[in-house]
Amino acid sequence: MECDQAIAIRRGIEASRQREAIDGGHPHVKNTFAHEPTIGAAARKKLGETVVIASGRSSAPKKSTEHEPAIGAVDDPEMVASEVSRVINASTARRDLGFLSCGTGNPIDDCWRCDREWLRNRKRLADCGIGFGRNAIGGRDGRYYVVTDPGDDNAVNPRPGTLRHAVIQDEPLWIVFKRDMVITLRQELIMNSFKTIDGRGANIHIANGACITIQFVTNIIIHGISIHDCKPTGNAMVRSSPSHYGWRTMADGDGVSIFSSSHIWVDHCSLSNCADGLVDAIMGSTAITISNNYFTHHNEVMLLGHSDSYERDKVMQVTIAFNHFGEGLIQRMPRCRHGYFHVVNNDYTHWEMYAIGGSADPTINSQGNRYLAPVNPFAKEVTKRVNTNHGIWKGWNWRSEGDLLLNGAYFTPSGAGASASYSRASSLGAKSSSMVASITSGAGVLSCRRGHQC
Template sequence: MALPLPFSFTFLLLLLAPSFVFSSPLQDPELVVEQVHKSMNASRRNLGFLSCGTGNPIDDCWRCDANWEKNRNRLADCGIGFGKNAIGGRDGRYYVVTDPGDHPVNPKPGTLRYGVIQKEPLWIIFKKDMVIKLKEELIMNSFKTIDGRGANVHIAGGPCITIQFVTNVIIHGINIHDCKRGGNAYVRDSPTHYGWRTVSDGDGVSIFGGSHIWVDHCSLWNCEDGLIDAIHGSTAITISSNYMTRHDKVMLLGHSDSYTQDKNMQVTIAFNHFGKGLVQRMPRCRHGYFHVVNNDYTQWEKYAIGGSANPTINSQGNRFLAPNDGTVKEVTKRENSPESEWENWNWRSSGDLMLNGAFFTPSGKGASSSYARASSLSAKSSSLIGSITASAGALKCPKGSRC
């Protein structure tokens, strides 16, 4: 189990010696924290410790299985939160990506795009390590799983993933970064249809009118717009065990203050590591119901959790490490409304660990019925955050052994 912060650097370094060595003098305390965690996590992985009993119910459901490769579909039964019923391609056949190439209108068999546009359920896996630079948005069809386990897969350098007006999609174990705008081009979205796409936003994962969506164990950074955005009536979403770093506007949940259809949005954000170089929107919420539970926040430059248009936000069991800048200790930010309005919004912090002066400004009367609707799973103690989130991001899963 990771030691809760604050902790003694001397004790921790002695504990890890001789595997952890640093040069003197010490110049960047944040770098030391990051290196210590990396060293601890690497040691645990070598021991197989992180595969079982981490307190992360998703991982504890499947990572103990040395035959995970033969039982890939089991992942679909391990979901939690509002998106727990997303089955992806569980009931379909395997489709193997063998070719990193891309053609937006006439994709070749063996490419990722050819798989995701099919009408049948598919569990999509990768034959080898690859970097896929898409020429236009990857427009998903319903009942698809993109499963990167067993390979080092990057979707990067071009437009990225769009989940628009479809349902039951799982994205797991992918590195998604340096995503660019696309559009003003024809793009195929099914075997029988392609259409003209206007300019896209440049999100890592864009969810537009989608439902039963689960994004798990992905590493995301440095995209042109958001890392993960969900808008226009999207709901039944879980965003879990991802590692996010080096980005400004991380996650937008809700289209606009005037788009009231997003009142039905329900999103669970659980077990993620919000790492270095992040600025804001972890997440930024509108209208709906948001359960932010057991995440590790190690940096924000403006705020961590924000919103407008009266969303309900239930923050439970998170660890918030405020930056050293004394002006940005607050976790929360309300936008587009005076205090006379937002003081009635139901935002609460329950069991959160506040470090280095971090503080959460609650509001509303906190009706139990409101928070019950915004709760999607039981929160673990914030003291377990180190163990729960230690392996956030894309996993290195050796075939024939525990992941």
């Protein structure tokens, strides 16, 4: 299987180079919903049924309209980077002093993984985020929804008990799974706002079909699921809420597609081998954290920013922390445009073209990462400025602090250097890159059993 995947990846390298030579852009603007006639009251009532366990106080916000701009960018992203550094240091200091017997120095994990009663306290996870996506609460203020059915027979009228039925509801929901499942989606899984997909306690795969689309919504947490072998789908009707469905043109086959959305957190997922990107965020999306994930066997891993000409992506702010970029990866870990990107304490053990790339003047703040270069003597550089000459990119603010560069790896910095606020962040610093192995040791889907620490 790995050999087949490797062959498929390598066949895509030349096509990727050609795309980068043209623009380096995202191939398609995602489709929006065509408005359909309102369904009848009886049908809406049927679609509104939920399968739930344990009640909680629900404070469902008003549903955002499809064309509201994504809101969530902060005025001073350097202060958020400084806060990430502070919580990392606080967590590792407590570990050194023995306060956390199960601590790894990973502040997200040390916030909740020490709890043997995690099953009863699932929603504590929503208070453990860091970085730009730290305020994503998902379905914390809603009820639990138990997915009992792995099927996806009807994208317009999904059955209660299915994942699709859960994610389209208007109310906040914390979605869990009754048992192990492989969910093969016939069409994109269009998520509604204020949802958590929590795979802990079961072995959950979204695979071999369509995958997750987060479009014109806010407050989404995706945790503890495997997402792989995603395929292009579309030219079909798909429901986005109990009261609305619309026509979808062809999707690219991303694992997680984030489009004009905010307050998004993807944590402890395992992602591989999709038709397009593993995680893509475009069209003014912001307030995003991508953490503790395990990425493998893929060409164009992560695209952050739609195109060089789409200046609305200047609001984009993304934290990429504690991930393991593993075997079979080629490029785009991530590939950035316009916004501010904090890349902190990740483990890069494989790439074949480059690790971090960008265009259109993004700010890239790399702290405490471990970069292990490939054997190829022509692929030692961590960074790539895509189709931009030195006279332009020399002013882009790309910085490396405390990164561990192995096997000839080198990071080419640029820009005016540290601002005053960045200097304050640097005085704290991300944790030493020597601790990356420990901090990322649990990257990907965790094995969580009742009565035991995850």
